Amino acid sequence: MIRAILIAVTLSTFCADRKAEPANPAMLTIQLTAARKELHLQADRPIVFDHGRKQLPPGAYTVEVSGARPARQRFRLFSKTFPPSETQNAKQYAAQWKGQGYEAEILPFGRAWKLDSGATADNRNLWISVACLPTLEKAKALKAALEKQKTWAWIVPDTAEQGNGKLHFKDARGKELLKVEAPFLFQSDAPIRVSDVDIGFWKDQKKARAYRGTLEIRVGPDAAKQALLELYEHIDLESYLAGVLPAEMPTGWPPEALKAQAVAARSDVAAALGGKHTLEGFDFCGGEHCRAYGGDGGRQKSTDDAVAATRGLVLVAEGRVVPAVFSANCGGWTENNDTVWSSPPNGTLRGVPDFAAKKNPATKGPEAYGMAKWLKGAPQAFCAGDQAHFRWVKRFTAKELSDSVNKRYPVGQVRSIELGERGVSGRLKWVKVIGTQKTQVIRKDLDIRLAFGGLNSAMFMVEAQGRTDARKASAPGNPDSFTFTGGGRGHGVGLCQDGARGMADAGMRYQDILKHYFAVATLARLP
Ligand SMILES: [Zn+2]
Ligand SMILES: [Zn+2]
Structure with missing residues (x-):
């Protein structure tokens, strides 16, 4: 059945000339x-x-x-990645596509890092390229056609000729x-x-x-x-980090928090190197797509010092450099990566309480503690110091909320919002919006936040004011406003920046901070 699509887009073999380029890891x-x-x-x-x-x-x-x-670009569709340990599976998977008539290829991405200890952190992955098309439009058409058959693919530009x-x-x-x-x-x-x-x-x-x-x-x-x-x-790499750090954390923050951020950022860079822009002939763009990079002009002594003090240090777990992501404020509990993104569970990116577990009444998790008490009370947490981000309230009139939701989902006037399952941190995995024209289920952190006007986080509860009975939707006097009460700012996975600051203020060292958020990882040094 995939074959039918193939004929429509006409694949050619002109992508076969791609060869790996030697790279200087430094x-x-x-x-x-x-x-x-x-x-x-x-x-x-x-x-x-x-x-x-x-x-x-x-x-x-x-x-x-x-x-x-102009440079000649083509556009590849990738459909899956495999770690080097699953080379056999990768070959079988590519063979399945070939059997359907696709020009499937296995391309290695990422780097294998030799560590100071002599061990190797192997961040390579085998990406399965299933098609290579001359224009972005054709790539998008094939992507859409595959999606209809529930086959997920992503497009990567590939510079064939400078x-x-x-x-x-x-x-x-x-x-x-x-x-x-x-x-x-x-x-x-x-x-x-x-x-x-x-x-x-x-x-x-x-x-x-x-x-x-x-x-x-x-x-x-x-x-x-x-x-x-x-x-x-x-x-x-170290100068690049010095240009990245001031864009990631306020430069006036305590040195131990800046050092923790420096190690996290270096790990994230090392884990991502040789990734999504490689086929275009560079490592990272300077904007938010990869990570904000301020260049030399944005550098500050405090962040330069944090980079220098942790020179070469990265987090390693399970033989790989950890993609040590971070967010502004976890809201008191960090989240599992697979709750927030459509990526497989990463053993290092597990949600943890953002407090010293002993004696804290919420130690069994926000849901067990009670979401209302968790969000409306004042639980203790390392990141509670930033009160505006730790707990927040956002009110919408019914019209404001409907306008916002309808920008993405044509549900009509919003009657009620049903809250679905939550991740370990209390972040919602899905919500159901019941409107006058349609009922819409919205999944995943970013889509949930964007649907309601860009909420600080997906850790929230909603209360409707006015007449809230959805069964009387045709009667006048439906909810006239909605109040969102929430916690945290950002996706909540990995390092909590406000938490790192709180721990540093409490006298903890950057090693303790990293151990807290990335419990199973150890520190290692790139040569
Ligand atoms: Zn980028
Ligand atoms: Zn936190």
Whole structure:
């Protein structure tokens, strides 16, 4: 039955030329901005290039491209990943797709890290590419067709051929001082400032940023009307972390909390390296899609110190570097990864109480304790110090709530909301919205939060005010408002940032903080 779809999209073998590229694990390539018609650079010291043999004077430059041939992109559909230990299963799975006529391929992603101890942390995964299509539209069509048959797949761009063209560096008066071929690498003794850098992948935010690493301008794919320029930074892992940390945790927080965050961030980077952007020729983008990266300009002494004090340290469990995720405030109990995302359970990302278990009345969990008491009372927790995030209330008029829900689900006017099963932290796994036109079940953390106007978290209860009997839906005077009472901010998986701060304030060390949130993991050092 999958075969029927195959004919409609016409697969070709032009993806067979993909080969693994050797990578230097100490150096990362970060995409700072893409799809630009021009780039604006400001250098306080000479711009040096051609292996230090040539240079441009300091100043403001506008870079444009002429005679460009865009990069050639294709789009792969992946349908599953396997750890290296399940190579045999991966082969069988790929063979099933091949049997249906698909050009299934097994591509290795991720890195195997040699640790200081001599052991290896193997974060490689085998991704099963089931199709490789010349346009995004075709990839989306196949993805949709597969989904109808309950086969889940995700699309990853794959750069088959780099673009090229002539780059023109013009000074502030428009005079051309340099004409070179792209891709073009350059650096400077002082950070180079770049205006209009993409910082919010999801929100299309742009901002001026400064970078100290080696910069590279490439000609990218023609995705946005001849806006082809892309800017990259080549930077070592520790410097990259120093540019990431200030965007993740307030730099004025206690040093032990910053150190815990540094180790978590380094683990997350090491676990993700060689992942989703690899086929496009870089490691991470600089925005929220991967993780916010502020470059050199955003660095602070406190976060630099936290990175230096934990140099190379990562969390390891079950022979792998832990993808040590974090959220702002867990609400008193952290959550299992599989409650929040559609990923298989990770033995290291299990929900834990965010308090010292002894003597705490809620020690059997929020549901056993009673959700109303948990959310409306003042339970003790390491993250209770940030009261605005630890417990919150959000009120909607019936119209406001219906408007919000109907942006995503056409249910009509919301009559009532039924709360489903909860995860260990009390976060809802699903809710049922009963509307005048439709009843809609909404699953998973982010979708639940977005349906109700972007709630702080999915740990909440709802009370309707006014006449709330759904059976009398046709009568006037249905609920006129809804009150959400909740706890926490963010998905709640992994490290709780407010909790880390609370523990640091209580005199605990970063090792204790990490042990608390990632109980089965141990600290190890990358060489
Ligand atoms: Zn990204
Ligand atoms: Zn917490």
